[in-house]
Amino acid sequence: MADDFIPRPNPEPSDPAFSLEGQAALVVGGGAPLGRAAATALAEAGADVAVATLRAGATELMRVNSVANEVWSLGRGNLALTLDATDPTSVEAAFARVVAEWGRLDILVNAGDAVQAAPLERIDPSTWRAVIDANLLAPTLCCRAAGPRMQAREYGRIINLVSVLASRGVANTAAYAAAHSGVLGLTRALAQEWARSGITVNALQVGFYEGQAGFGDDPQQVEALARMLPARALIDPADVGAAVVALAADSGFITGEVIAVDAAATARV
Amino acid sequence: MALPDRFRLDDRVVLLTGAGRGLGRAMALAFADAGAAVAGAARTPDQLEETAALVRGQGGRASIIPTDVTDSAAVQAMVDATLAELGRIDVLVNNAGGSAEGDGEPLEQLTDEQWQRGVNLNLTSQMLCARAVLPHMTERGSGVIINVASGFGLRGGRHNWMYVSSKAGVVNFTRSLAVSYGPDGVRTNCIAPGIFPHTEQALARWRGGKYIPVGRVGLAWEMGPLAVWLASDAAAGLNGETIAQDGGGLSAIGPTGWAPVVALEEAD
Known part of the structure; x- marks a missing residue:
């Protein structure tokens, strides 16, 4: 090479493939269906997993505790964390705790999903802010806390x-959809920002899934949705967990990508 | 099934085109490592033999089928031979393809024949292979098809004609296969590789990855785990999707490493 550019070091293949042995993961929103699937999948693949709430409610904390127990029963290190991911101080404390426990943070999964739907006339600024905070500010703050800790290694x-x-x-989802579109922008920008730090940032765009608040938790709604989907069924969260592991174990050449886990829902017109 | 096992391909049969070198060879080795038997197709028998020897060298099972994938009858013979020898086809990987004569030339100079050859090589070949394996897969109610496209299937390139058009065709062919045969148990997804230089000259031409956001080029083996994931039950939720493996190239715009700092203007 004629110039002074030094390529980033080449990775080595993981052996066995898709193993996360020895790695530390944090799953935010770990009590919800996708968070639970991600946490247990990461643990099955060998990672120690911290499971954190998205908004620190009592019910959510109970669910997070139960997921942390599942991680424990898989024989991996586990932590259950009460986290308000919309509060920078709370976020900082949670990330510090994970690194204090395991000395590293390899994997961050932003799995929080705060569904809200109403006609725009009924989405006042405080509702808008709450929806944006839970779905967009929360992953932003978590990335912000993860960045320096990952860059260090x-x-x-x-x-x-x-x-x-x-x-x-979809009608009535202006705030929720805007927040989730925002996460795609966040993903692409951070993928570039940290491209030369060995950090990859990707998104899994998940179809309506079993147990999803508002969309996948009412049998009549599920049936109506399933009828119009190519797969005639909602997404199984376990399949999202497997995709999380695939990306977590990736060698680092996939970044800034949005990968649909939707059983062809968006492949169709 | 516990998660690590969902990524395994034990007792599966993978039919892989373009298996003689480069990314095809790397995928063949990864499939074998995951437990699959690999039937490799390509035009050049010598290179196929080398791939098969490498697969067998790591304890895998490989057979080779020299095939011109742009020839409908040859493709049918390839599928028949694979079924005769290995009994089934669980996974088809449409990997064969490349640039054709006329790619890179001004459009006014392109001949009808050059266009046809380029489109046949990258797009028609994938249709022929998919068409030939689908009856077998739908009859069994299960199967996976992986099509290899390119970043140029999602973006344009200067004077790049057949390659971009046929690779874009691959991306959308993938979606229609997914929508049409998903209900029959056949999942179809697509990989869009970025820059994976196969030679020292190519590596030098790409300046070692200087203009790739992650600051390095792709390594052939990195295609392996992605292909294995898509072929395996761990990708059960994916259908019709194209995954770019390109070091962040497609999600970027502007000069490599551009990181502007601009203060928000305050209202006065």
Whole structure:
């Protein structure tokens, strides 16, 4: 090479493939269906997993505790964290705790999914802010806390989970869809910002899934949705967990990507 | 099934075109490592033999089928031979393809024949292979098709004609296969590789990855895990999707490493 450019070091293949043995992961929104699937999948692949709430509610904390127990029963290190991901101080404390426990943070999964739907006339500024805070500010603050910690070790895998509504429109979802589209912008910008730090930032754009608040938790709604989907069924969160592991174990040449886990829902007109 | 096992391909049969070198060879090795038997197709028998020897060298099972994938009858013979020898086809990887004579030339100079050859090489070949394996897959109610496109299937390139058009065709062919045969248990996805130089000259031409956001080029083996994931049950939720593996190239705009700092203007 004629100039002074030094390529980033080449990675080595992981052996066995898709193993996350020895790595530390934090799943924010770990009590919800996708968070639970991500946390247990990461643990099955060998990672120690911290499971954190998105907004620190009592019910959510109970769910997070139960997911942390599942991680424990898989034989991996586990932490259950009460986190308000919309509050920078709370976020900083949670990330510090993970690094204090395991000395590293390799994987961050932003799995929080705060569904809200109403006609725009009924989305007043405070509702808008609450929806944007939970769905967009929260992953932003978590990336912000993860960045320096991952840069310090020149390694990181950030995986943001978003809804198909990030890329398709449904009536009454203006705030929720805007927030999820925002996460795609966040993903692409940070992928570039940290491209030379060994950190990849990708999004999994998940179709309506089993147990999803408002969309996948009412049998009549599920049936109506399933009828119009190519797969005639909602997404199984376990399949999202497997995709999270695939990205977490990736060698680092996939970044800034939005990958649909939607069983062809967005492949069709 | 526990998660690590969902990525395994034990007892599966993978039919892989363009298996003689480069990314095809790397995928063949990864499929074998994941437990699959690999039937490799390509035009050049010598290179196929080398790939098969490498697969067998790591304890894998490989057979080779020299095939011109732009020839409909040859493609049918390839599928028939694979079924005869290995009994089934669980995964088809449409990897064969490349630039054709006339790519890079001004459009006014392009001949009808050059256009046809380029489109046949990258797009028609994938249709022929998919068409030939689908009856077998739909009959069994399961199967996976992986099409290899390119970043140029999602973006344009200067004087790049057949390559961009046929690779864009691959991306959308993938979607229609997914929508049409998903209900029959056949999942179809697509990989769009970025810059994976196969030679020292090519590596030098790409300046070692200077203009790639992550600051390095792709390594052939990195295609392996992605292909194995898409071929495996761990990708059960994916259908019709194209995944770019390009070091962040497609998500970027502007000069490499551009990081502007601009203060928000205050209202006065």
